Amino acid sequence: MKIEELKEFIDSIGDMVIVVGRDRRIIAVNEALLKKCSLREEEIVGRECHTISRCLRIPCPAGVACPLQEVLDTGEVRRVIHTHYTKEGRKMVVEITASPLREDGEAAGVIEIIRDVTATYSLQESLKASLERFKKTVKIKELFTDILTHDLINVANIVLLQCETILDREKCPDTRDDLKRLKRNVERLVGMIENAARYARLQSIESLEFRQMDLTEVLRSVVSTLEESAREKEIEIEVRVREPRPAMVNPNIESVFYNLISNAIKFSPSGRRVEVDILDEGRHYLITVKDRGPGIPDEEKERIFERFKRVEKGAVKGTGLGLAIVKRIAELHGGKVWVEDNPGGGSIFYVRIPKEQG
Numbered sequence: 270m271k272i273e274e275l276k277e278f279i280d281s282i283g284d285m286v287i288v289v290g291r292d293r294r295i296i297a298v299n300e301a302l303l304k305k306c307s308l309r310e311e312e313i314v315g316r317e318c319h320t321i322s323r324c325l326r327i328p329c330p331a332g333v334a335c336p337l338q339e340v341l342d343t344g345e346v347r348r349v350i351h352t353h354y355t356k357e358g359r360k361m362v363v364e365i366t367a368s369p370l371r372e373d374g375e376a377a378g379v380i381e382i383i384r385d386v387t388a389t390y391s392l393q394e395s396l397k398a399s400l401e402r403f404k405k406t407v408k409i410k411e412l413f414t415d416i417l418t419h420d421l422i423n424v425a426n427i428v429l430l431q432c433e434t435i436l437d438r439e440k441c442p443d444t445r446d447d448l449k450r451l452k453r454n455v456e457r458l459v460g461m462i463e464n465a466a467r468y469a470r471l472q473s474i475e476s477l478e479f480r481q482m483d484l485t486e487v488l489r490s491v492v493s494t495l496e497e498s499a500r501e502k503e504i505e506i507e508v509r510v511r512e513p514r515p516a517m518v519n520p521n522i523e524s525v526f527y528n529l530i531s532n533a534i535k536f537s538p539s540g541r542r543v544e545v546d547i548l549d550e551g552r553h554y555l556i557t558v559k560d561r562g563p564g565i566p567d568e569e570k571e572r573i574f575e576r577f578k579r580v581e582k583g584a585v586k587g588t589g590l591g592l593a594i595v596k597r598i599a600e601l602h603g604g605k606v607w608v609e610d611n612p613g614g615g616s617i618f619y620v621r622i623p624k625e626q627g
């Protein structure tokens with residue numbers, strides 16, 4: 270190929286191109302290279318490629334990573350990534366693909382296609398930096414979760430024990446009432462810490478371990494732990510499902526039942542009924558928790574599943590984490606949760622989860 274034809278050919282290529290002969294002298298460069306490196310043709314063509322950057326301080330994009338000799342020796346294509354600085358000191362990351370230029374079957378030189386990958390590279394670098402920052406944040410969060418679960422809970426439990434001990438020997442009715450209030454508040458504090466720690470832990474895991482469990486059994490055991498608080502408000506919890514509901518779930522599924530049923534009790538006025546069911550939908554189960562409480566306005570129906578989002582409920586206290594935990598657990602099971610109005614008043618919370626995982 271004549272040099273003019275070669276030049277015309279390489280000028281039509283958008284990437285930078287440099288053609289070097291066996292004697293290491295530059296035969297041709299394309300317009301894209303001249304433009305990107307702020308060079309003139311006469312500054313570079315005809316010169317020994319390796320000496321260019323060293324002696325004339327004209328940077329060669331291939332630089333030290335130039336695979337020229339290797340390609341001449343082996344006759345094989347080589348690809349390298351190289352960071353270099355232009356005459357103006359601008360950092361440029363290039364990917365160089367060097368292929369042998371054959372004449373009568375012999376490697377007469379090398380044609381190097383130099384692609385500017387600076388933008389992709391900086392994106393990768395900033396992604397790497399973000400990932401590092403994210404990992405650090407996760408570590409701090411894990412540390413905080415550990416402090417929550419171990420240290421704070423321990424102290425709160427000690428206070429709880431001390432309350433009980435003093436309550437046992439206290440005779441004065443007024444002081445006993447004060448102590449009972451104090452005990453209830455510490456219990457609430459423990460509950461809040463446990464919820465926050467559970468939520469933080471659930472957030473940082475990507476997937477759960479599953480095992481075969483009977484959801485009806487899980488539901489019954491949750492109901493038995495909540496019976497006392499239901500009785501205090503004269504609320505009857507009706508478990509409609511009778512049959513076993515086997516599913517591949519994580520034991521955390523218990524928190525779904527616990528949070529939904531305890532909310533139904535907490536937000537319902539005294540004397541109302543709470544109904545819980547697990548419907549078989551073939552490949553899924555649909556857990557339903559119906560109450561006759563105040564209901565949830567349409568504009569809040571999605572928002573309440575975000576953490577710390579609470580609809581003002583007067584004296585009813587909470588952390589605003591219960592439904593966020595329910596949502597996270599449902600999602601980790603590949604399921605979903607939502608709420609609808611209960612016809613005739615109140616709410617129905619739905620959780621749909623697959624029976625099998627994967």
Ligand code: ADP
Pocket residue numbers: 528532533536560562563564565573578579580581582586587588589590591592593616
């Ligand atoms: P918490 O109960 O600690 O406030 P949740 O995340 O469990 O936090 O609930 C968020 C909000 O959703 C509650 O503050 C309440 O406003 C609303 N909510 C949840 N369950 C019910 C329910 N069964 N009936 C009416 N409102 C509810």
